[in-house]
Amino acid sequence: MSETVTQEVVAVKQNEDYCSSCSICSTLCPYEALKKDPETGKIFLEIEKCQVCGLCYATCPAKAIDTIYYDVDSLTGYLEKAKQQYDSDTLVIMCKGSAPDFTGVDDMFGVSKFVPLSVPCLGRIPEEVLLKAVVMGMSRIYALACDEDFCRFQKGSAVTERRILALNLLLEEFGYGKEVIVLKHNSLKVKADTDLCIACANCVFYCPYDAAKLEGRGVVSFDLELCRGCGLCVAMCPALALDLENWEKERISTLVSQISSRARQPNILVFRCQWAAFPSLDAEELAPNIGLVDLPCASRIDIAHVLQAFQEGIDGVLVAACAEDDCKQEKASGRAEHSIAKLKERLGQIGLDGRLRFCTVTPRYPEQFGRELEQFNQEIKGIASKEVEK
Amino acid sequence: MIVTTQKPLDEVIGFISPYSNILIAGCDGCTQPPRGIKEAETLSQLLELGGKPGNKNWKFKTITVAKQCDSYLAESVVRPEMEGVDAVLSLACGIGVQTLAGLFPGLQVFPAQNTHFMGSESREEGFLEDMCSGCGECRLAITGGICPVTRCTKGLLNGACGGSKNGKCELSPERDCGWVLIYEQLKRLGKLDNLKAFTPPRDFQQTGWRITT
Numbered sequence: 001m002s003e004t005v006t007q008e009v010v011a012v013k014q015n016e017d018y019c020s021s022c023s024i025c026s027t028l029c030p031y032e033a034l035k036k037d038p039e040t041g042k043i044f045l046e047i048e049k050c051q052v053c054g055l056c057y058a059t060c061p062a063k064a065i066d067t068i069y070y071d072v073d074s075l076t077g078y079l080e081k082a083k084q085q086y087d088s089d090t091l092v093i094m095c096k097g098s099a100p101d102f103t104g105v106d107d108m109f110g111v112s113k114f115v116p117l118s119v120p121c122l123g124r125i126p127e128e129v130l131l132k133a134v135v136m137g138m139s140r141i142y143a144l145a146c147d148e149d150f151c152r153f154q155k156g157s158a159v160t161e162r163r164i165l166a167l168n169l170l171l172e173e174f175g176y177g178k179e180v181i182v183l184k185h186n187s188l189k190v191k192a193d194t195d196l197c198i199a200c201a202n203c204v205f206y207c208p209y210d211a212a213k214l215e216g217r218g219v220v221s222f223d224l225e226l227c228r229g230c231g232l233c234v235a236m237c238p239a240l241a242l243d244l245e246n247w248e249k250e251r252i253s254t255l256v257s258q259i260s261s262r263a264r265q266p267n268i269l270v271f272r273c274q275w276a277a278f279p280s281l282d283a284e285e286l287a288p289n290i291g292l293v294d295l296p297c298a299s300r301i302d303i304a305h306v307l308q309a310f311q312e313g314i315d316g317v318l319v320a321a322c323a324e325d326d327c328k329q330e331k332a333s334g335r336a337e338h339s340i341a342k343l344k345e346r347l348g349q350i351g352l353d354g355r356l357r358f359c360t361v362t363p364r365y366p367e368q369f370g371r372e373l374e375q376f377n378q379e380i381k382g383i384a385s386k387e388v389e390k
Numbered sequence: 391m392i393v394t395t396q397k398p399l400d401e402v403i404g405f406i407s408p409y410s411n412i413l414i415a416g417c418d419g420c421t422q423p424p425r426g427i428k429e430a431e432t433l434s435q436l437l438e439l440g441g442k443p444g445n446k447n448w449k450f451k452t453i454t455v456a457k458q459c460d461s462y463l464a465e466s467v468v469r470p471e472m473e474g475v476d477a478v479l480s481l482a483c484g485i486g487v488q489t490l491a492g493l494f495p496g497l498q499v500f501p502a503q504n505t506h507f508m509g510s511e512s513r514e515e516g517f518l519e520d521m522c523s524g525c526g527e528c529r530l531a532i533t534g535g536i537c538p539v540t541r542c543t544k545g546l547l548n549g550a551c552g553g554s555k556n557g558k559c560e561l562s563p564e565r566d567c568g569w570v571l572i573y574e575q576l577k578r579l580g581k582l583d584n585l586k587a588f589t590p591p592r593d594f595q596q597t598g599w600r601i602t603t
Contacts, residue, residue, distance in 0.1 A: 198418040198426060198456070205513050238424040239454075304428065307435035349399040350440030 008365045011052045011068045011278075014045040018064035025056035025065065030154035051326065052278070052363040053153035054124025058163075068366050069278045070119055075129045078281045079136060082115045089137050090114040094144040095122050096274050097152050097229075097296070098186040100246055108184060109142045120278055120363075123156030127167055134176060141181040150187035150228060152275060152328040157185070188245040188296065189227040190234065194219040196241035203233035203242060208330030230329040231300030235339065247296050249304070256305050259291030260312035266380045267291070269309045270373065272320040273298040275328045276361050277369035290373060298322065299332035303343045306356065316355045316380035320369060323360040333360070354383050391420040391511065392483040393518045394503035396433075399440050402479065405500040406437070409477035410447060414502070415468060415490065416454035417482035422511050422518065425481035425503065427454040433481065433502060451475065458486025465493050472497075526596030532584045534575035539592065541568030547589040 014034070021043050026034040033049035034056055036042070057067040079091070092105055092114045099118050106112045115138070119125065122145045133141060143164060151157035164183045171180045190211070197219035203212040204220070211226035212233055220241075231244040243249055259269050267289060274294040286292060291314075295301060298321030306317050319340050321333040340358040347353045357376055361368045406412050416430035423429075434450035441448055455467045458480065468478075468490065477498045480487045484505040491499040507520040523540045529547075530537060539545045543561045550569035553560030557570045576582050 198424060200418070200422075200424045200426075202423060236423075238426045238428045239418065240428050303432060304435070307432065307439065310439055311435055346396070346399065346436060347439075350403075350436065351443075352439060 009068075009367050010047050011364050011366050012045065012047065012050050012054075012057070013066045014043065015064045015066060016042070018062045019043055020062050020064070022061065024059055024061065028055050028059055028155065028159065030055070030156075047364060050364055051153060051328075053121050053156055055121075055153065055156060055159055058124050058126040059159070067124075069363065070124055070281065072126055072128055072132075074281050075117075075125070076132050076136075078117065079115065079129075079133055079138075082117070083136060083138070086113070086115045088113045088115050090140045090142070091117065091133055091138045092142045092144070093117045093119065093122060093125065095146050095156075096120050096294075098146045098150060098188050099144060100186065100188075104246070105142075105144075108144070108186070109182065111140075111142065114142070120275060121151070121153045121156040122160040123151075123153060125160075127163060130164075130167055130181060131171075134171060134180060139180075143181055143183045145183065145185055147185045147187040188229045188247065189224050190222050190229070190231075191243045191245060192220055192222055193241050193243075194221075196239050198239045198241070200238060202236045202238060206232050206236045206335065208232070208332060228329060230297040230332045231295070232297070232329075232332050232335055235300055235302045236335075244296065244300065247300055249302065252293060252295075252302070252305055253308060255293045256309050256314075257312060259293070260309055260314045262291065264289035266315035266377070266384050267313065268316045268318065268373075268377060268380060269293065269314045270318045270320060271295055271298075271301055271305070272369075273322055273333065276320050276322045276326075276363070278363045278366075286373075287377065290377070297327070297329050297332050298336035299329065301336045301339060303339060306340075306343060310352065310355065315384060316357075316376060318373065318376045319356075319358045320361050320372065321358065322362060326360075326362055355380065391422045391509065391518075392485070393506045393509045393520075394421050394425070394483050395506065397502055397504055399436060402433075402500070402502055403437060403440050403446075405498075406448065406477055406479060407446070409498070411449050411474050411476050412451070412479055413468070413471060413475045413477075414450055414452045414479045415458065415481065415486075416452070417458040417480070417486050418454055419457040419459065419482065419486070421483060421503075427452065429481055430454055433479070455482075455486075458482035459489050461489050461493060464489050468493065524597060525592060526598070527593060529589065532587065532589075533572045534579055534581065534584075536568060536572045536575055538568055538572060541566070541571065543568070545592070547592065549585065 021041055023036055026036050026043055031049045031051050033046050034043055037044055054067055057065045090111050096118055145157045145160045148157045164181050168179050168181055172178055199219050201214045204214050209226045209228050211223050213221050231247055234242045234244050270292050272294055301319055309317050321336050324331045324334045327333040337358050344353045344356050347356055359372045361372055414430040414434050416426040418424050418426045430452035434452055453471050455464050458464050478490055479500050479502050480490055481502050487499055487501045508522040509518045509520045511518045520540055525539045538547055543559050550567055554567040557567055559565040559567050576584055
């Protein structure tokens with residue numbers, strides 16, 4: 001077991017030669033993955049605890065942290081290319097956790113033409129990248145971070161706020177004008193259609209944050225201050241009364257249809273928690289027969305969408321979640337695993353259980369998702385060839 | 391609540407095989423989780439997938455009723471949807487299935503669920519447990535809120551039998567002895583004297599077939 005872990009490619013590395021043991025990273029790390037050895041005074045990284053938020057990478061003054069995702073070179077490279085492609089000098093950087101769709105950006109910042117950059121947490125964007133963007137000619141930068149208590153990496157949002165405050169002062173001093181970087185906060189939460197509510201209290205039971213309330217003889221109400229947008233209640237509502245902002249049933253269903261309409265053999269659909277594996281900056285390099293639908297958390301997985309995919313001719317559905325200990329919500333990925341297991345049991349009664357699989361992956365090991373995917377791809381190919389034989 | 395579980399899909403497929411326009415009627419009533427509109431749609435999806443190899447050309451319509459066991463309510467919701475329907479698949483308990491069958495005497499109404507018992511749910515631990523047998527002579531007042539008719543496997547009314555061992559029932563080591571539970575509860579309440587009173591045999595006439603409202 002330990003052998004496979006040591007051979008595994010890891011997403012974050014500490015370069016001891018550069019490290020000055022200044023402790024900034026260990027103070028910031030929300031997961032205590034970076035710590036100071038009390039005896040030697042040296043900083044060490046426990047990769048098993050790391051959630052790949054990138055805060056350490058973006059803050060290390062000695063550049064002693066390396067990361068595979070969204071490093072300075074790839075970010076600036078993307079910006080140079082995207083500036084041409086989108087032909088705009090307005091940059092919109094959004095955290096995936098609360099990024100709205102394109103029209104939402106217009107509503108929020110009043111811009112319709114812009115260079116989009118969507119990343120898992122703004123806390124991972126080093127100051128250097130923002131400064132380079134300004135030098136590159138981005139005259140306006142809009143940054144959309146999650147509300148502080150909505151941040152999937154605990155401190156990412158707060159760090160971003162301080163970083164942008166300081167950068168704006170610096171840019172003003174350099175003569176670039178006031179507030180070059182405009183920061184806004186957002187979060188995506190549950191929406192309830194109380195006309196459809198049957199007061200069954202499923203959401204009250206499942207909500208990990210006690211946001212759903214069913215008091216007296218009424219229908220459900222949500223305390224949106226407490227909602228953290230995992231979508232578990234939406235998946236569990238037997239009355240179709242709930243939805244999640246930007247992750248509406250309709251929207252996911254349209255994405256599924258787009259993927260199932262492609263003529264690919266075998267046609268595979270992956271529902272993936274957006275925190276379980278990080279794509280590269282440009283379009284993700286997936287085999288052409290793989291279609292990907294990101295979810296805000298695996299617990300948003302809706303059996304209706306899985307069944308829709310099979311009905312529309314998808315050959316295999318893979319659900320990629322975070323392990324329960326890595327879940328950015330309150331162990332909600334375990335609920336997803338349970339739902340998928342139950343559905344598999346039912347699919348088994350009609351001989352389709354081999355076409356659905358649940359797996360857990362982490363961005364900590366960047367090759368893990370690809371491996372799971374390839375294994376599943378082979379499984380589905382096997383099933384398909386057996387059916388041809390029949 | 392009434393506790394039901396899904397019938398094996400091949401059994402359901404067997405029911406509806408000869409028919410083509412099928413109404414799947416959910417029930418928002420007392421089962422847990424409610425088999426409402428979402429479950430009706432899920433079932434239609436599963437059946438379509440299951441029927442595919444045999445090239446079944448089923449057309450499903452899905453609706454849900456707040457309480458299928460209320461014939462007035464069921465009729466007002468289901469009847470307007472019946473045009474062209476040649477069979478009904480009900481997600482309700484046996485009571486709902488029978489209510490619909492009574493409303494539409496010329497049609498086959500099939501159960502999609504097996505109905506087990508009247509019970510309560512432990513959500514945290516994830517199980518449903520039989521709690522009430524509807525005996526018509528509720529004795530929970532003297533047994534400390536634990537039903538001997540239901541929770542004693544043998545339905546004994548005057549204390550445990552010789553098969554009670556370490557608080558478990560001789561019929562299943564996983565099952566608590568209902569009478570040990572009652573004894574412990576009465577001890578906590580300081581009401582052990584309740585056990586001295588003789589309870590006459592159960593009057594099966596109390597589970598009569600009709601009560602006037």
